[in-house]
Amino acid sequence: MLRALYIGVLTSQGRFDEAIEYGVEFYSSQDADQGYEYLSTIEHALGKAFLEIGDFEQSKRFLLLAENRLRNQGLDENLREIYPTLFKLYYSLGEFDSSYQYGKLAVEHTEKFARDALDKSMVFEMAKSKYLDFENRLAIAEKNSLEAEYKYKQSLVFLGWSTLACVLLVLTVMGVQRQKSKIKASLETDTLTKVLSRVSLMESCTKAVAEAKRREQPLSLVVFDLDLFKRVNDTFGHAVGDWVLKTVSSVVRTSIRDKDILGRLGGEEFVICLPNTDIEQARQLSERCREGLERIISPVAIENLDISASFGVARLDDTVDSLDKLLMTADKCLYQAKHLGRNRVVTVLEDEGTGDYKPSMGLCSLQAELVQTPLK
Ligand SMILES: Nc1nc2c(ncn2[C@@H]2O[C@H](COP(=O)(O)OP(=O)(O)OP(=O)(O)O)[C@@H](O)[C@H]2O)c(=O)[nH]1
Numbered sequence: 001m002l003r004a005l006y007i008g009v010l011t012s013q014g015r016f017d018e019a020i021e022y023g024v025e026f027y028s029s030q031d032a033d034q035g036y037e038y039l040s041t042i043e044h045a046l047g048k049a050f051l052e053i054g055d056f057e058q059s060k061r062f063l064l065l066a067e068n069r070l071r072n073q074g075l076d077e078n079l080r081e082i083y084p085t086l087f088k089l090y091y092s093l094g095e096f097d098s099s100y101q102y103g104k105l106a107v108e109h110t111e112k113f114a115r116d117a118l119d120k121s122m123v124f125e126m127a128k129s130k131y132l133d134f135e136n137r138l139a140i141a142e143k144n145s146l147e148a149e150y151k152y153k154q155s156l157v158f159l160g161w162s163t164l165a166c167v168l169l170v171l172t173v174m175g176v177q178r179q180k181s182k183i184k185a186s187l188e189t190d191t192l193t194k195v196l197s198r199v200s201l202m203e204s205c206t207k208a209v210a211e212a213k214r215r216e217q218p219l220s221l222v223v224f225d226l227d228l229f230k231r232v233n234d235t236f237g238h239a240v241g242d243w244v245l246k247t248v249s250s251v252v253r254t255s256i257r258d259k260d261i262l263g264r265l266g267g268e269e270f271v272i273c274l275p276n277t278d279i280e281q282a283r284q285l286s287e288r289c290r291e292g293l294e295r296i297i298s299p300v301a302i303e304n305l306d307i308s309a310s311f312g313v314a315r316l317d318d319t320v321d322s323l324d325k326l327l328m329t330a331d332k333c334l335y336q337a338k339h340l341g342r343n344r345v346v347t348v349l350e351d352e353g354t355g356d357y358k359p360s361m362g363l364c365s366l367q368a369e370l371v372q373t374p375l376k
Pocket of ligand 1: 226268
């Protein structure tokens with residue numbers, strides 16, 4: 001193939017004689033194995049060279065050989081190159097019909113080649129744009145996936161922190177709630193005896209009184225106070241005194257109904273509010289409690305630890321129509337019980353005949369009329 005090219009180069013440089021000499025010498029020793037395309041290229045180069053030096057016969061011979069070879073092989077693209085030379089040859093020979101035919105073929109083949117090239121380049125451009133598009137989409141997808149991964153990691157971090165924050169918040173709220181419930185419980189309950197504290201006792205009693213008045217139901221109120229409790233403290237110490245207070249509370253709690261209200265007024269003084277309970281029922285209940293307290297035995301053998309309490313009982317009526325008056329009346333009865341020798345229950349006395357109770361305010365001056373439990 002190099003030889004064929006060399007001949008072509010010599011021809012293009014105008015060195016026609018050298019090209020012919022070199023080509024004819026090589027061509028006369030033609031080698032069948034060199035191939036059609038190779039031979040036709042040498043023939044075309046020789047045809048061109050002979051044309052240039054005006055040897056039209058030789059030119060025609062080589063060019064037609066080349067044309068036939070290419071036609072037989074269907075090498076259209078090579079034919080496209082040979083037709084202009086044949087056009088020129090026949091034009092030079094004055095054979096204008098043939099010249100015209102080859103000129104036409106040259107134009108047709110050149111156009112076809114141009115169309116093919118255009119098609120190929122279009123296909124190439126399309127493939128290129130598809131590739132670029134693909135590349136772009138790939139780049140966008142990669143960018144998106146990186147962004148998504150980043151966002152995912154960010155959301156994981158956010159989720160972690162928010163979970164931690166939520167847990168901390170819940171723990172804090174739970175802690176605050178626990179504290180609040182503790183504070184509320186400590187405000188509502190007397191820490192030593194576990195019965196209602198003074199504040200919540202007053203609240204509960206106020207509600208119960210209002211409810212009884214609204215429903216027009218009876219209600220009684222008991223105030224009781226441990227007898228000579230100072231002596232218990234002084235003789236046996238405050239620890240024993242505390243134990244007595246706790247035990248008294250629990251004995252009374254078990255002696256009354258669930259709906260009854262038991263609270264510590266202060267020191268060794270307690271209140272029992274008894275909804276839906278008349279004065280006689282309240283007196284009986286107080287008596288049961290009094291007896292229960294008398295039976296308290298200390299777990300360690302403490303000699304002379306006598307526990308007893310005095311009870312004052314009042315009832316809600318037209319005159320004693322508020323919690324304050326109930327407390328005052330019951331307290332007067334309690335004072336009376338202490339005055340009469342302690343360890344007893346004192347209530348206001350029901351007026352014979354009318355069925356009414358004497359006004360509690362007159363209790364102190366009406367001692368003889370008070371219902372008393374006898375001293376043991
Ligand atoms: N251990 C103990 N003692 C208390 C508590 N609260 C009050 N006291 C004591 O209860 C005693 C009450 O004594 P006083 O008011 O003189 O009454 P008392 O000795 O019971 O006599 P009377 O009520 O007249 O029968 C005092 O010594 C108080 O210190 C308490 O929570 N624990």
